[in-house]
Amino acid sequence: MNIGTYLSDWANRYKNDLTEDILPFWLLNGLDGENGGIYTCLDQYGALMDGTKSVWFQGRAGYIFANAYNNIKAKQEWLEASKSCIDFIEKHCFNEEGRMYFEVMADGTPLRLRRYVFSETFAIIAMAEYSLASGDKTYAEKALKLFKQVQTWISTPDALPSKYLPHVKGRSHSIVMIMLNTAAKVRQVIKDPALDKQIADSIAELRDYFMKDEFSALLESVGENGEFVDTINGRLINPGHCIETAWFLMDEVQYRGGDKQLLDMALTILDWSWKWGWDEEFGGIINFRDCKNFPAQDYSQDMKFWWPQTEAIIATLYAYKLTKDDKYLDMHKQISDWTYAHFPDQNNGEWYGYLHRDGTVAQPAKGNIFKGPFHIPRMMIKGYELCQDILKEL
Amino acid sequence: MNIGTYLSDWANRYKNDLTEDILPFWLLNGLDGENGGIYTCLDQYGALMDGTKSVWFQGRAGYIFANAYNNIKAKQEWLEASKSCIDFIEKHCFNEEGRMYFEVMADGTPLRLRRYVFSETFAIIAMAEYSLASGDKTYAEKALKLFKQVQTWISTPDALPSKYLPHVKGRSHSIVMIMLNTAAKVRQVIKDPALDKQIADSIAELRDYFMKDEFSALLESVGENGEFVDTINGRLINPGHCIETAWFLMDEVQYRGGDKQLLDMALTILDWSWKWGWDEEFGGIINFRDCKNFPAQDYSQDMKFWWPQTEAIIATLYAYKLTKDDKYLDMHKQISDWTYAHFPDQNNGEWYGYLHRDGTVAQPAKGNIFKGPFHIPRMMIKGYELCQDILKEL
Numbered sequence: 001m002n003i004g005t006y007l008s009d010w011a012n013r014y015k016n017d018l019t020e021d022i023l024p025f026w027l028l029n030g031l032d033g034e035n036g037g038i039y040t041c042l043d044q045y046g047a048l049m050d051g052t053k054s055v056w057f058q059g060r061a062g063y064i065f066a067n068a069y070n071n072i073k074a075k076q077e078w079l080e081a082s083k084s085c086i087d088f089i090e091k092h093c094f095n096e097e098g099r100m101y102f103e104v105m106a107d108g109t110p111l112r113l114r115r116y117v118f119s120e121t122f123a124i125i126a127m128a129e130y131s132l133a134s135g136d137k138t139y140a141e142k143a144l145k146l147f148k149q150v151q152t153w154i155s156t157p158d159a160l161p162s163k164y165l166p167h168v169k170g171r172s173h174s175i176v177m178i179m180l181n182t183a184a185k186v187r188q189v190i191k192d193p194a195l196d197k198q199i200a201d202s203i204a205e206l207r208d209y210f211m212k213d214e215f216s217a218l219l220e221s222v223g224e225n226g227e228f229v230d231t232i233n234g235r236l237i238n239p240g241h242c243i244e245t246a247w248f249l250m251d252e253v254q255y256r257g258g259d260k261q262l263l264d265m266a267l268t269i270l271d272w273s274w275k276w277g278w279d280e281e282f283g284g285i286i287n288f289r290d291c292k293n294f295p296a297q298d299y300s301q302d303m304k305f306w307w308p309q310t311e312a313i314i315a316t317l318y319a320y321k322l323t324k325d326d327k328y329l330d331m332h333k334q335i336s337d338w339t340y341a342h343f344p345d346q347n348n349g350e351w352y353g354y355l356h357r358d359g360t361v362a363q364p365a366k367g368n369i370f371k372g373p374f375h376i377p378r379m380m381i382k383g384y385e386l387c388q389d390i391l392k393e394l
Numbered sequence: 395m396n397i398g399t400y401l402s403d404w405a406n407r408y409k410n411d412l413t414e415d416i417l418p419f420w421l422l423n424g425l426d427g428e429n430g431g432i433y434t435c436l437d438q439y440g441a442l443m444d445g446t447k448s449v450w451f452q453g454r455a456g457y458i459f460a461n462a463y464n465n466i467k468a469k470q471e472w473l474e475a476s477k478s479c480i481d482f483i484e485k486h487c488f489n490e491e492g493r494m495y496f497e498v499m500a501d502g503t504p505l506r507l508r509r510y511v512f513s514e515t516f517a518i519i520a521m522a523e524y525s526l527a528s529g530d531k532t533y534a535e536k537a538l539k540l541f542k543q544v545q546t547w548i549s550t551p552d553a554l555p556s557k558y559l560p561h562v563k564g565r566s567h568s569i570v571m572i573m574l575n576t577a578a579k580v581r582q583v584i585k586d587p588a589l590d591k592q593i594a595d596s597i598a599e600l601r602d603y604f605m606k607d608e609f610s611a612l613l614e615s616v617g618e619n620g621e622f623v624d625t626i627n628g629r630l631i632n633p634g635h636c637i638e639t640a641w642f643l644m645d646e647v648q649y650r651g652g653d654k655q656l657l658d659m660a661l662t663i664l665d666w667s668w669k670w671g672w673d674e675e676f677g678g679i680i681n682f683r684d685c686k687n688f689p690a691q692d693y694s695q696d697m698k699f700w701w702p703q704t705e706a707i708i709a710t711l712y713a714y715k716l717t718k719d720d721k722y723l724d725m726h727k728q729i730s731d732w733t734y735a736h737f738p739d740q741n742n743g744e745w746y747g748y749l750h751r752d753g754t755v756a757q758p759a760k761g762n763i764f765k766g767p768f769h770i771p772r773m774m775i776k777g778y779e780l781c782q783d784i785l786k787e788l
Contacts, residue, residue: 041626041691049688050625112558164506230437231444232762294443295757297435297692299748302756354693354749362696363689368626 003329004394010336011387014070018380023078025366026061026373029079035107037088038081040372042265044364045348047213049312051106058085059122064381066129069380074133084132086139089123098149102153105370110166115161119276120150121178126186132189133361140189146192149188154179169224173210173238177203177245184251199252201303204243207265215291216272232297237289239277240308246270247315250322263322268301270315274331275331277308282358283338285312303362306371309339310379316385351376395724398788404730405781409466411738414773417462417472419744419760420455420767425475428500431482432475434766438758439742445500448763449487453516454480456577458771465775474523480533483517492543499762502674508554508625514544515572519579526583534583540553541580542588545785548573563618570599571639578645593646600639601659601779609685610666612636626691631683633671634702640664644716657716668725671702676752677732679706685731697756698749703733703774711780745770 027083029046032053038061039049062085065078068153083139093107100119104112124143132141148325152195153159154175180202183195209226212217213380220236223229234371277285288296295301319325342359343351347367353371354362365371397639407470409434423440432455434442456479489492494513497506524544525533546570547553552560577589578770603620604612614630617623643660647653671679680701681687682690689695710726713719736753737745738762747765748756759765 007504052625110559111562165504231446259713265430294437295759298760299697299756299763303693361694363691365689365691368691 001333004391006034006329006333007387007391007394011384011391014384014387018068018072018377018384020351020372022351022380023065026362027077027081030061030367030372031084032106035088036049036084036091037108038372039086039106040199040369042365042367044345044366046350046366049365050368052103052111052369053088053106054372055089055101055104055107055330056122056369057120057372057374058089058093059119059126060128061090061123062086063122064373066133067381068377069133070129071385079133081129082126082133086123086130088125089126093119095122107180115163117150117153117160117175119180120146121182124150124182128186128189132384137197139187142346143186144190144192144195145262147182147198150179150182151194151198153209164194171205171209171222171224171226172230173206173218173220173241173245176205176210177241177248180206180245181248181253184248184255189329203252203262203265206249206269209271211265212291217291218245218269218273219278219291230292232294234288236275236296236298237276237291238287239273239289240285240287240305242269242273242312243277243285243308243315246273246309247318248313248370250318253322268322270319274312277312278334279304279357283334284342284355284357284359285309285335286379288358300354303356304342304356304359306351306353307375308344309335309343310375313339314379314386315391317383321386321390395727397784399780400723400727401785401788405778405785408654408774408778408781410565412462412466412771414780415738416774417459417746418733421471421475421787424455424761424766425668426482429482430478430485431502432479432766433500434599434761434763436759436761438663438760440760441746443759444762446505446763447482447498447500447502448766449483449495449498449513449761449764451518451766451768452483452487453513453518453520453756454768455766456480456483456520457516457523458767458775460520460527461775462771463527464523465637465779473524473527476520476527480517480520480524480687483520487513487517489768497528499577509557511544511547511569512572514540515576518544518576522580522583531583535778537580538584538586538589539574541592544576545573545588545592564623565603565616565620565705566600567600567604567612567614567635567639570596570604571635574639574646575642576602576647579640583697586675597643597646597656600643601664605659606662606685609734611670611685612639612663612667613785624686626684626688629685630690630692631680631685633667633683634679634705635682636663637671637679637702637709638705640667641705641712642735644709644712647716661713662718664713668706671706672728673698676735677728678751678753679703679729680751694748696751696754698736698751700737700745700747703729703737704769707733708773708776708780715780716766754774 008280029042037058039048040054040057062082065082069078092104101110102114123145127139127143179198183198187195188232209222217237220238221233244267246269253263275291279286284304288298288301289297312335316328320328350366352361352364356362405555423436426433431452433442434448434451437443456476459476463472486498496508497663498504518541521533521537563747573592575594581589603616609633614632615627640660640663647657670683675679678698682692682695684690706729710722714722736749744760746755746758750756
């Protein structure tokens with residue numbers, strides 16, 4: 001194939017799909033003109049299935065609309081949508097201790113608080129990206145303040161309730177990778193040593209604790225000192241999640257203007273995780289694997305969710321940009337062909353989220369509290385930027 | 395078909411499969427000769443995937459081995475297996491407040507406590523059934539004491555932590571139906587007004603709060619006063635769970651020596667839930683439906699798990715016994731044909747647990763913390779008894 005044509009075709013498709021399909025779908029069907037903020041529990045046609053609001057998605061959508069404003073086009077409508085989500089967060093989503101809820105009602109009445117801080121990390125990236133879009137520095141300061149609060153919670157023993165009993169110590173990939181990305185997003189708009197330290201610490205922790213040469217895998221959970229835990233949970237590989245981590249690391253390589261060791265680490269994670277995740281029989285990135293090849297026990301283990309595919313699209317394109325190794329362009333084509341053949345809903349817009357292993361649609365809703373405007377538009381915005389960058393270098 | 399032949403064939407198959415396949419599989423591969431209790435995280439071949447012990451299954455297996463002893467054959471090995479699970483529970487599975495853990499390590503070191511009391515209810519039925527098997531009345535007393543403790547916890551506001559914020563009130567089908575069955579099991583071995591009251595209350599609650607004529611469905615969760623909650627969770631139907639409730643009610647009809655109103659209620663739940671659950675396209679009982687026909691959002695929504703099938707086998711046979719309506723014998727044949735064509739592992743024994751909608755095996759493990767020796771052997775023991783009863787009446 002002609003690389004220039006391939007990349008400019010994808011750049012156009014990313015931009016068009018983002019601006020003509022994905023963002024309009026959520027602006028029309030999701031944005032809550034009455035209470036502010038966004039609904040995500042929408043069926044195949046965009047109809048509201050449930051007025052419950054995901055707090056994750058107030059932050060995620062707040063981030064996406066500002067990110068599109070910053071990188072695609074300075075559309076006032078997008079900036080306002082971002083602001084609406086952030087206003088809703090500030091008005092309704094914090095409890096008295098400053099923790100953020102997980103679910104609230106349409107009008108903001110809180111429903112559920114969980115033990116994790118992902119609501120907070122998504123609010124942080126929304127505020128940081130909105131600060132960049134609007135030029136309003138107070139949001140950068142709010143983002144940094146909340147970031148430091150989250151750091152305190154996660155580093156103070158027993159500050160957050162634990163799923164397991166207090167004597168059961170362990171480490172989770174999720175929080176390490178999300179703090180890496182969150183710190184990097186805040187660093188765009190405000191400097192602080194706490195951000196640099198978090199990025200360095202997350203990288204070291206991923207490398208020293210979670211990457212396991214003996215399994216050629218990055219594991220989802222390990223012991224307190226990175227020990228391999230030989231249980232169903234300890235053996236779990238989430239390939240899409242690892243591939244997402246791989247491109248978060250590539251972001252850092254790019255920020256540093258190159259870092260061979262860090263790039264090698266990112267590519268190792270990508271290569272390992274692709275091997276575990278790519279389904280040779282049906283195509284696509286599978287949900288879960290067990291590093292000793294026992295059957296993974298999550299009920300969705302062999303399904304194809306939308307977001308591992310979008311992360312693989314970004315990571316392979318990014319790897320090509322940073323290495324110019326054709327292997328990654330081939331992988332980008334492979335994952336893109338499969339993803340675009342199965343996920344977009346040709347009749348009603350947006351993408352299905354939940355496919356069976358063979359690519360057939362398991363259920364056609366466009367969103368719920370875990371799916372909304374985040375991974376798909378993020379891929380399109382990032383993909384567009386990566387294609388443009390590579391085209392400039394050709 | 396000849397009904398006598400049909401039922402005696404099934405009686406033989408239930409008994410043979412139970413005594414030659416299912417119970418030996420768990421005695422050989424699951425029972426922990428070192429620490430006592432039982433492992434359930436076994437792969438397709440019976441190999442231990444994870445030494446973590448499910449506390450639910452210490453009680454569930456403790457119940458099943460005593461139940462087989464009481465109803466199939468007084469085998470010392472079964473009585474001892476039951477006692478081993480109960481000893482392990484008493485030694486390791488309670489915390490200082492008397493709450494029971496959810497997961498412990500092989501040696502009993504506690505790992506995780508959840509907010510629910512299902513560990514407790516399964517321990518109660520184990521103790522009651524073991525009391526009947528062994529003749530040791532102290533276990534009946536322990537069962538009753540723990541039962542009353544659970545009643546206190548679930549009826550005292552804020553005694554148990556809630557998944558939602560304190561102001562969010564609601565009712566869950568799970569606890570109502572499990573308390574009905576648990577009370578009935580304890581009543582076998584000890585009389586107490588608290589048991590009778592629980593049974594009456596559970597029946598009234600199911601009828602007045604959870605059964606919804608307008609959807610021809612029994613819902614999994616409703617508002618504090620039985621209000622329909624129009625959310626993804628509020629609209630959820632779990633057909634297998636409802637069918638299990640239907641035969642718990644038939645158990646009560648039989649205990650009462652007949653009760654037309656209660657039988658009508660049980661049959662209505664069975665008929666409704668079969669209609670929602672039976673998959674006309676592929677066969678089998680599907681996991682979840684939405685009462686307004688929005689796509690159910692649980693990732694496993696269209697899968698076929700083992701236990702909804704076993705509950706449907708019991709319920710249809712029971713309904714035939716209590717009504718002699720051929721329709722239920724046809725349903726029993728329909729669900730049995732599908733179940734026996736897809737779940738038993740012909741090469742390695744026991745049953746697969748997790749099939750795709752079309753009946754293909756999603757993952758072949760024989761157990762995990764949610765699957766072990768409970769629904770399948772319970773179906774075989776109860777099915778054997780029901781066949782024998784009906785044969786006597788022919």
